[in-house]
Amino acid sequence: MKFVGIVGSSAEQSYNRLLLEYIRKQFKSKFELEILEIDKVPMFNQDDNWADSFQLRLLNNKITRADGVIIATPEHNHTITAALKSVLEWLSYQVHPFESKPVMIVGASYYDQGTSRAQTHLREILDAPGVNAYTLPGNEFLLEKAKEAFDDEGNIISQDTVNFLETCLDNFIKYVEVVSSLKKPKPIAPEDLDANHPIKTTVTEVDPDDPKWVEKVAKITGAVSGDTYVKLDHGILTVDQINMFLKSMPFELTYADDNNQFLYYNNAHQEPETMLAKRIPAQSGSRLSTVHNSLPPARMKNVEWVVGTLRNGNQEFVRTIVPGSPENVVNTHHYQAMYYPDGSYAGINELVFNFKPWLDWYLKETGQRLVGGKMEMMPDVNTGASETPSAEMTPDANTGASEH
Template identity: 75%
Template sequence: MKFVGLVGSNADESYNRKLLEFIRRQFKVKFELEVLEIDDIPMFNQDENWEECFQLRLLYHKITRADGVIIATPEHNHTITAALKSVLEWLSFKVHPFEDKPVMIVGASYYDQGTSRAQVHLRKILDAPGVNAFTLPGNEFLLGKAKEAFDGNGNITDQGTVKFLEMCLDNFIKYVGVVSSLKKPKPIEAEDLYCKGAIDTTILGIDPDDPDWLEKAAKQVNAVEGDTYVKLDNGLLTVNQLNMFLNAMPFELTYADDNNQFLYYNDAHPDPNTMLGKRVKEQVGNRLGTVHGTLPPARMKNVEWVVGTLRNGNQEYVRTIVPGTPPEVINTHNYQAMYYPDGSYAGINEIIFNFKPWLDWYLKETGQRLVGGTGMQTVHGATDADSGASSTDAAGSGADLTTDADSGASIQ
């Protein structure tokens, strides 16, 4: 599960930030938590455009896609901070990311009450029309005497408190599971698979379906190549090194931007006919509608569904297993949403690989085996059998896409 934690203070030093960071570290095996700030958000003004604030856009996109939200609120004058109240105003006026979203409230304060009154007020706000969050009832975690609660490394020292916090978080995980079953996905609008519009990174003046698009586009923008260095977020590589790195991946990788233009695939196989999702260089730059132009209309609708599902944030990834392959191949496709710095949709990163060798290796290493009939096999064994790994889980997760994927076509 992926949660976001909202720091309810805009102060540089905050015990509620410490509390969320402790939760993120201490319970990382249970869920993934991303801590978000509200320090650069202006006071709510309905005459202003919320989209002009980067941090508000970030909060909107992160909350929309999260499985649940944990809000850590201080207590100022018996209520929540003005900064947190303002954020909730912004996110319940033109946009409503909290609607039907599971929310847990925690709080830390200097005094014994541990933000109890602020939490009562926050529950009322989250229940208001326009917010409509599903706030976990009861289950209050109130951290009093916050100055003494943490050690120098930001850890809560009292083990009884940590155990109670873990119980509250376990209850929230169960609550998210229940609420998620009631979630209705956003309706998917018709996708423009033929790139009729343009985005900031679209290279204009060249037909996307031109088989020489790559060379012409690279020349037009003076694209670097060879031993020219590229500074990445966490590294410095030449273009040649980047190509070697990506081509050495044990997966077939593709990227299509949020304008539905196919821009890249790695050269993991020298012969396209040996690829699980066949691609050729002449397709680079193509419209997705062109890449999948040979599919019947019903299957094109499945392509739209995958793109629209990821664009809407209904799912962060879509997985499917392509049927009809030989026994030594489990043709697995993973379509992963990508995001711009403000959290908005940036396109699809597709990974295709044969899962069978990985499964065989796992079974050998753990001493387990597959049992059961075809399509109903599960992993059993004396070692690590509670892992829950099963071919049923893998195949079932992509059941809605089998009509799209059974030809081996991929969302390139």
């Protein structure tokens, strides 16, 4: 599960931020938590455009895609901060990311009552028209005397407090599971697979379907190559090293941007007949409609559905197994949404691989085998694998994966 945590204070030093950071590291095996700030959100003014604020765009996009939200609120004058109230005003006026979203409230305060009155007020706000969040009932986590509650490493000192926090979070996880089962996906608008809506990085001087697109666009843009260095988020590599890195991946990787233009695949050195998703160099730069022009109309609708589902944020990824593959191949496609720095949709990273060798390796290493749709343990004197509880394997009617 992926949650976002909202720091309900714009202060540089905040015990509510510290509380969320503790939750993130202490319970990382239960869920993934991304902490979001509100310090740069302007005061709500309905005459202004919410999308002018990078931080509001980020909050809207992250909350929309999250499975659940944890808000850590301080208490100022018996209520929430003006900064948090302003954020909730913005996100309930023209956009509504909290609509039917599971929300849990926690809070830390200097005083004995924790943030009880602020939390009560926040519950009322989250229930208001335009917000319409599904706030977890009960489970009030009120961290009092916050100055004395944490040690020097940011850990909560009282084990009883930690245990109660864990109980509340476990209840929230169950609550999210129930609410998510009732969630309806957003309607998918028709997708333009012809790449007719250029984005900031689109090179419009070259026809996307030009078989020499890479060479022509490289010349126009002055694209670097060879031993030229490129600074990445967490490293510096030459273009040659990046190419070697991508070619060495045990997967076929492709990238199509949010204009539905097919920009890259990593196995241009392979013959199409040897690939699970057959690509040729001339396809780089092509419209998605061109790349998939051999598909029947019904299959093209599947392509539109995948793109629309990821663009809408209904899912962060889509996985499928291609039926009709040889017995030793489980042709697996994983379509992963990509995002710009503000959290908006940036395109699709498609990962294609044969799952069968990975499955065979896993079964061998763990001493298991597939029998009648279940993974069962085989005795293994060296590893003691037979002492591990058996795991259920869901049969796949399309692939007959349980038969391999």
